[in-house]
Structure formats: structure tokens, C-alpha cells
Amino acid sequence: MYLSRARVLFAARLIAALVGLASSGFAHCEWHYDKQAIMGTEVHLQFWHEDGEQAAAITAAVMGEFRRIDAALSPYKESSELSRVNRVAGQGPIVVSSELASIVDKSLWYSDKTRGAFDITYATVGSLYDFRAGERADQKTTDTLLPAVNYRHIQLDRKKHTMGFTDPRTKIDLGGIAKGYAVDRAVAILKQHGVQNASVSAGGDARLLGDKRGKPWLIGIRHPRQKSKNAAVIPLEDTAISTSGDYERFFIDDDNHRVHHIFNPATGMPAATDSSGDATDSNKLISVSVIGPNGFDTDPLSTSVFVLGKEKGMALIEELTGFEAVVIDANHRMFFTSGLQQ
Numbered sequence: 020m021y022l023s024r025a026r027v028l029f030a031a032r033l034i035a036a037l038v039g040l041a042s043s044g045f046a047h048c049e050w051h052y053d054k055q056a057i058m059g060t061e062v063h064l065q066f067w068h069e070d071g072e073q074a075a076a077i078t079a080a081v082m083g084e085f086r087r088i089d090a091a092l093s094p095y096k097e098s099s100e101l102s103r104v105n106r107v108a109g110q111g112p113i114v115v116s117s118e119l120a121s122i123v124d125k126s127l128w129y130s131d132k133t134r135g136a137f138d139i140t141y142a143t144v145g146s147l148y149d150f151r152a153g154e155r156a157d158q159k160t161t162d163t164l165l166p167a168v169n170y171r172h173i174q175l176d177r178k179k180h181t182m183g184f185t186d187p188r189t190k191i192d193l194g195g196i197a198k199g200y201a202v203d204r205a206v207a208i209l210k211q212h213g214v215q216n217a218s219v220s221a222g223g224d225a226r227l228l229g230d231k232r233g234k235p236w237l238i239g240i241r242h243p244r245q246k247s248k249n250a251a252v253i254p255l256e257d258t259a260i261s262t263s264g265d266y267e268r269f270f271i272d273d274d275n276h277r278v279h280h281i282f283n284p285a286t287g288m289p290a291a292t293d294s295s296g297d298a299t300d301s302n303k304l305i306s307v308s309v310i311g312p313n314g315f316d317t318d319p320l321s322t323s324v325f326v327l328g329k330e331k332g333m334a335l336i337e338e339l340t341g342f343e344a345v346v347i348d349a350n351h352r353m354f355f356t357s358g359l360q361q
């Protein structure tokens with residue numbers, strides 16, 4: 020069967036019109052995605068922008084900011100400001116950047132608020148752990164170093180931006196707050212460029228800007244024991260959510276204990292393995308998600324609630340206005356703060 024000439028022309032015009040629509044309609048008004056390995060995790064970025072070229076520049080600016088923060092705060096990079104502080108602040112106060120000072124200041128605020136459950140000096144002992152290699156500090160080393168684990172050893176001069184440690188063995192790590200800080204910075208950059216709808220996450224810390232253009236963002240809380248499953252999916256917009264779990268970085272030791280990356284500063288050991296009977300202690304949590312206006316607060320709060328356990332942790336979130344939590348205990352039961360219960 021042959022098509023008439025007129026029909027062929029019509030079909031060609033239709034295709035041209037569709038192609039035209041594809042380049043003028045879609046490319047100028049679309050979702051942009053990027054994913055990069057930074058800060059020891061995967062950084063995901065999704066945002067709506069009408070101009071493809073500008074969107075590429077915005078993506079570069081956001082990812083560049085994550086890399087800048089990682090270069091300053093990574094404990095694994097010899098050249099980071101954090102590593103320099105850990106090398107010399109034990110000998111006396113040194114001048115630090117206003118950025119590092121403000122993150123340490125915020126960390127100290129949460130140390131006070133949580134009576135030491137959140138404590139960046141956990142690293143004095145925590146830095147001896149290598150979860151990939153299955154290495155931990157032995158009991159004797161932990162006991163010897165424990166007095167140096169205490170946020171009160173941090174002397175921060177908020178005006179002069181100087182910092183020192185009163186115990187020469189003290190070390191700090193900002194892994195419990197830096198990613199939340201970074202997703203906030205990312206959203207600030209997106210806003211500066213006029214972006215109104217975005218989702219940015221770095222591992223367990225996510226910040227949402229606006230909604231998903233007419234519908235909420237759907238954020239999955241991972242099942243703490245089944246990798247590819249969600250334990251819950253929560254619709255959210257214009258907020259931050261941080262999740263702390265014992266399943267992100269861990270190894271199982273010879274006694275069948277889960278040795279993971281969230282430490283109880285009081286014992287110098289991972290928060291859920293320092294007492295016996297993981298599954299019978301109803302206060303013990305294995306996953307904590309905190310929702311609130313920004314990652315600079317939800318990140319340290321999720322770590323704090325994990326260390327505090329269900330009772331004290333949920334009480335802390337109830338006491339703070341604008342924050343909610345979803346937690347999963349060792350028996351895989353899920354609990355919500357009052358604002359989420361409707």
C-alpha cells in the first residue's frame with residue numbers, strides 16, 4: 020500500500036512538530052538529575068529548571084559545594100581543616116574558619132541539649148574503628164581514652180574563632196552533622212539561582228525545596244534489615260529529613276554483635292552493642308528519622324535520638340517545636356511523634 024504524497028507531507032510535518040515540541044517544550048522545562056559520590060556517600064540532586072544550560076551550571080555549583088565541604092571537613096583527608104585541628108588543637112588553641120567554628124558551635128549546643136549523647140569528641144575512640152575492615156578499638160584502649168571523650172574538652176572562642184582541646188588526646192569528627200549542613204548549603208545555592216522545586220540528599224540526610232510541582236515528594240525510610248525494602252514512605256515538602264541507622268556502616272563481630280558507626284560517648288562504644296540483649300530492650304532503636312526545617316538540626320538530632328533511645332529521644336523531639344520523628348525499635352516496631360500521628 021502506498022501513501023499519497025499529501026499524506027507523506029502531513030506525516031513529515033507532524034514529526035517535525037513533535038520534534039519541535041521535544042526541543043522547545045521539554046528541554047526548557049524539565050527535571051534535572053545528578054548523582055555523585057562525595058562525603059563518603061552518594062549525593063543525589065533533582066530540581067526543576069526551564070533552561071538546560073543554566074541547569075548544568077547550577078548542578079556544577081551544587082556538587083562543587085559538596086566537594087568544598089568534604090575537602091574542609093573530611094577526617095580521611097590529611098589536608099582538611101578538620102584533620103589539621105585534630106593534629107594540633109590538643110597543644111593549644113588555633114584559629115579556625117568561621118564555617119568550622121559555627122559547625123562546632125552547633126554541635127556543642129546539641130551536646131548540652133542531649134547531656135552528651137551528641138558529642139563530636141566520640142572520634143577520640145571512634146577514629147580507631149574501621150567498619151569496612153572489621154576493626155575496632157579494644158577494651159583496654161577504649162577505657163584509657165574514655166576520659167578524653169567529652170565535649171567539655173573543646174574550648175571554642177566564638178568571637179576570635181579559635182579552638183583548642185584541653186586533653187591532648189581528644190579528636191573530633193563532624194560525620195553526625197556535616198551532611199545535614201551540606202544539604203542546607205545546597206538548597207541555599209539552588210534558591211539563589213531561582214530554583215523553587217528540588218530534592219537534595221547526601222546519604223541519610225535530605226532536604227526538599229518546595230514540592231514536586233503539584234504533589235509532595237515521597238521519601239522512603241529504608242527497612243533497617245531488608246536492603247531493598249522501605250519501612251515507610253512519607254509525603255513531604257519544603258523540609259529536611261535525616262535518618263540514622265545501625266545498618267549504614269557496620270560489621271558483625273565474633274560474638275554476633277552488630278558493631279556500627281553511632282557511638283555512645285558515655286561508653287566509647289557503638290550505641291546499641293554496649294549492653295546485652297539487643298532485641299529485648301524496648302528502648303533500643305535501630306532506625307531514627309527526624310523531620311524539621313533544616314538539615315543542620317535534623318542531622319545531629321537523628322544521631323542524638325539514636326543514642327538516647329526511644330523514651331528520652333522521643334521526649335526530646337516532642338519538646339522541640341517544628342520537629343517530628345519516626346523511629347524503629349529493635350523489635351521492628353515503628354513509632355511516631357505526636358505531630359505525625361493523625
Ligand code: ADP
Pocket residue numbers: 136137138139141192193194195196198222223224261262263264267280281282283284318319321322326
Ligand atoms: P550517616 O548519615 O553517616 O549514617 P548519622 O547521622 O547516622 O550519619 O550519624 C552517624 C555519624 O555521626 C557517624 O558516622 C559518626 O561520624 C558520627 N557520630 C557517631 N556517634 C556520634 C555521637 N554520639 N555524637 C556525634 N556524632 C557521632
Ligand code: MG
Pocket residue numbers: 195196261262263317318319320321322
Ligand atoms: Mg545524623
